Amino acid sequence: MLQKKEKNFKHNTPFLSPLLDEDLSVFDEALINIFFGPSSYTGEDLAEISSHGNPIIIEKIISLSCLYGCRVAEPGEFTKRAYLNNKMDMSQAEAVSSLIASKSLAGTKLSYKNLGGELADQILSIKNNIISTIGEFEFNLDISEEDLQPNLIKNSIKKIHALEKRLGLSLEGFKKTNLLTVGASVVIAGPTNAGKSTLFNHLLDKERAITSSVPGTTRDVLQDTINLSGVPVVLKDTAGIRKTKNTVEKIGVDKAFKQISSADVVIFLGKKPKKSILDERFIYVLNKIDLKKKFSGDYDIKISALKGKNIKELTKMVLSLLSARGKDSNIILTSKRQVENIGGARDFLKKSVAGLERGKSLELVVEDLNSSLSFLDNITKKTTKDDILSSIFSSFCVGK
Known part of the structure; x- marks a missing residue:
C-alpha cells in the first residue's frame, strides 16, 4: 500500500506517501507516522495513516490493511492493550472513555485530568x-x-x-x-394543554414538538440536547398528566411518570402541592401569563412560553438546582x-x-x-x- 520500504521507517517521523491499491495505482496521498514500541500509545508498534476524509478512501485503506494481515480493532482495543502493557492504569483507561463521551467542555477537562x-x-x-x-x-x-x-x-x-x-x-x-460528563435530565411535565411542548420548543429554539390547543397532543416522550451555561442538558417533553381511558394516551402518561421519577430537575407546569409532599427537584411554573387571566395557587415562577417572558429566569432556576447537586472534590x-x-x-x-x-x-x-x-x-x-x-x-x- 505504501511506496516507502520498512527499513527506511523512523520512529515518530511523519512522511507523505502515495497510497497504492492492488494494481499499484495511486488512489490517495496520506501522512504516515510510525511508532515503535514501547514508545507508543499501546506500547506496541503502531502506524497512523492520515488520509483525506472520504469514506470510500478510508474503507479502501481498511480493506487493503486487512488484505496484508491486519484486522479491524475491537471496541476499546487500543486502550485495552495500553492497559495490559502497563502504559496506563485502570483509572486512566476509564478517563479515555469519559473524555471521548463527555458532553461538555468542562467535562472533557475533568476527564483529561484523570x-x-x-x-x-x-x-x-x-x-x-x-x-x-x-x-x-x-x-x-x-x-x-x-x-x-x-x-x-x-x-x-x-x-x-x-x-x-x-x-x-x-x-x-x-x-x-x-x-458535566453525561449530562442532566430535565423533564417538562404537567397537566394536558399547559403549554409543555411550546416551552420545549422555545428552550430548544426550534419547532421540535407539535403544539396544539387539543389536549393530549403529545403522546410519547420527545427529547433533545441543549447547553445551559456549559452544562449539557437532555430536555424531555412528556405527555400531559390526566386520567384517561384512551389506551395510547395512558401509555404516554405512564412514560411521563417514569421520566419524572428519574429526572434531575422537573419543570412542572402547575401549582405547588402541599408542603408535606414538595419535591426539591421540582420547579412549579405558571405558564400562559400572556393571556392575562386570573390564576390561583402558589408557583415558583410565572412565564409565557409563547412570548418568551421570564424564560431566562426559569433557566437560571434550573441551573441553580443542578449546581446544588453534589460538592466539589x-x-x-x-x-x-x-x-x-x-x-x-x-x-x-x-x-x-x-x-x-x-x-x-x-x-x-x-x-x-x-x-x-x-x-x-x-x-x-x-x-x-x-x-x-x-x-x-x-x-x-x-x-x-
Whole structure:
C-alpha cells in the first residue's frame, strides 16, 4: 500500500506517501507516522495513516490493511492493550472513555485530568495512608497488643476518619462531575394543554414538538440536547398528566411518570402541592401569563412560553438546582464502577473506625483496612505485601 520500504521507517517521523491499491495505482496521498514500541500509545508498534476524509478512501485503506494481515480493532482495543502493557492504569483507561463521551467542555477537562493521572495520584495518597496505618498496627502486633504506642488508637481513628471523609466527598463530587460528563435530565411535565411542548420548543429554539390547543397532543416522550451555561442538558417533553381511558394516551402518561421519577430537575407546569409532599427537584411554573387571566395557587415562577417572558429566569432556576447537586472534590470520579469501589472502600474504613472505638482486636481492624485497600486496588495498581513491609520498616534508623 505504501511506496516507502520498512527499513527506511523512523520512529515518530511523519512522511507523505502515495497510497497504492492492488494494481499499484495511486488512489490517495496520506501522512504516515510510525511508532515503535514501547514508545507508543499501546506500547506496541503502531502506524497512523492520515488520509483525506472520504469514506470510500478510508474503507479502501481498511480493506487493503486487512488484505496484508491486519484486522479491524475491537471496541476499546487500543486502550485495552495500553492497559495490559502497563502504559496506563485502570483509572486512566476509564478517563479515555469519559473524555471521548463527555458532553461538555468542562467535562472533557475533568476527564483529561484523570488521563494525566490525577485520580490515580489521589487514590494512591489515600492508599499510602491506609498502608502506613496497617504498618503501624502490624509493628505493634509483633511486639504486644497490650503494650501499644501511646495515642496509637486515638491518632489512628482520627487519621482513618479523615480518609473516610475524603472518599465521602468524592462520592458527592461524582454527582456534579456526572452532570458535566453525561449530562442532566430535565423533564417538562404537567397537566394536558399547559403549554409543555411550546416551552420545549422555545428552550430548544426550534419547532421540535407539535403544539396544539387539543389536549393530549403529545403522546410519547420527545427529547433533545441543549447547553445551559456549559452544562449539557437532555430536555424531555412528556405527555400531559390526566386520567384517561384512551389506551395510547395512558401509555404516554405512564412514560411521563417514569421520566419524572428519574429526572434531575422537573419543570412542572402547575401549582405547588402541599408542603408535606414538595419535591426539591421540582420547579412549579405558571405558564400562559400572556393571556392575562386570573390564576390561583402558589408557583415558583410565572412565564409565557409563547412570548418568551421570564424564560431566562426559569433557566437560571434550573441551573441553580443542578449546581446544588453534589460538592466539589479533588478526587474526580467519572464512572459508576469507580463510585461502587470508592463506596466499598469507604464502608470498610467506617467499619475499622467503629472497631477501634469499640476496642476491637487490631488483627480484625487490619482485615477491614486490607478490604478497603482491595476496593481501591480496583481503581489503581494493586497493593502488594512489599508495600506493607516497606511501610513498617521505613521509619527505622539506617542499618537497623
